[in-house]
Amino acid sequence: MSTQPSRVKVWCDGCYDLVHFGHANSLRQAKLLGDHLVVGVHSDADITRHKGPPVYTFDERCKLISAIRWVDQVVEGSPYVTSLKTLDQYECDFCCHGDDITLTADGSDTYKEIKLEGRYREVQRTPGISTTGLVARILGKASRSPWTGSSFQLSTRKIVEFSGGEARKVGDKVVYVCGGFDLFHVGHVQFLEKVAELGDYVIVGLYSDEVVRGYKGADYPVMRMHERLLGVLACKYVSEVVIDAPFHVTEDLVNNFLIDVVVSGSLGTGEEGVEDPFKYPKQVGIFLQVNSESDVTTETIIERIRRNKFQYEERNERKEQKEIDLINDKHS
CATH class of the missing domain: 3.40.50.620 (HUPs)
Structure with a gap:
């Protein structure tokens, strides 16, 4: 007697600040690896501690992620460091993330534990777009990010995928x-x-x-x-x-x-x-x-960033320097 195949549940998590098509593309790719996509959204306090103040509020980020067509479930306030305990709690087979590295305030890989246990999968990060890059645009600054600095070319295939x-x-x-x-x-x-x-x-x-x-x-x-x-x-x-x-x-x-x-x-x-x-x-x-x-509105979002210009400039500089250092370490 045949049995139904078990459903594959995929876990993703992140800050998802200034939610953009790069986030959506990552979640789209993650959904292709399983049947049910669970997305954890970090709290404002955790993001501020590890990266700097977010632009969108926690409620705004949760609402936006829940509206992305490939997302089946949203977990509010998921831990910044992803653990086996979290994956097991939500019955997820593995965690998926883009092919860049996310670090805590002390420089630790947030996915170290699940990588060691073989429950980590990677998808391609979308070039030419990032939260850091969007903040830089609004502040009239050039982005130094090795990911944002590259260009994104739209194709008919990408339109079909979305x-x-x-x-x-x-x-x-x-x-x-x-x-x-x-x-x-x-x-x-x-x-x-x-x-x-x-x-x-x-x-x-x-x-x-x-x-x-x-x-x-x-x-x-x-x-x-x-x-x-x-x-x-x-x-x-x-x-x-x-x-x-x-x-x-x-x-x-x-x-x-x-x-x-x-x-x-x-x-x-x-x-x-x-x-x-x-x-x-x-x-x-x-x-x-x-x-x-x-x-x-778009105007109120821009005003949030400009009103806290120095905080966001400092956040961007730290984030971009970490990314540059990681790229240099890979090629050294």
Whole structure:
């Protein structure tokens, strides 16, 4: 008599600060190694002790990780140093992490114990993106990180890998939203979660860098369109993305994608003198406005970093120097 194969549970953990497509790509790769992905999120206190103050709050980081389409379970406040006890507590077969090294404040490898026991797997770190690098961009500093310093090239394969969810079905109620989705944050997630409740298939129209600059100014967006694209695609509430979407939701756009409802956040563009991008859907009665019930915006995230500029500069310098030293040790 045949028996069902046992389910393989994979453990990942991290700070997941300024959650970006590099984090999502690591979790995507980890999920491919098993059937059920458990993700531990470290506390603000632990991150501050070992790395420096996080930008996103603990609740924000947990909410963002839970919205990534490959994550099955989130463990809040997981220990900074990963132990066999933690893996066994959550019945995980092994732990997975990127091919860089994470260290404690005293320079110890946070995965040393599970590596010695053979319960550690590695996936490829995504080049060209890191929390350290994003903070450096916002502060107008050049990143010295050996990982962030390399470039990331978007390919059709990567878009396919990040695209998920069920295919659109006949009769699905299609909901359309649009925006820049820069520095993907908890306000975006809460908005998209509410939007997903309004229909069966959510299409996000993603503005180009030029369009975002047109209504927000020369300092925006912080993240380039291909970076923002992967961040949006990784969200489990999103079914499809229109790349380089028009600023104005036109009749052609609505007809081409068979859109039933067009939704905007309560903040809108917030720019005086800008022609209403939702003029057409309002005229035909398919427009709705949704309040994310979050006061977090891209601007408030940038303000957090600039307000604590010296703390984040010091954190970045320590982190980048550790990475440079590790690279040098490997090649010595």
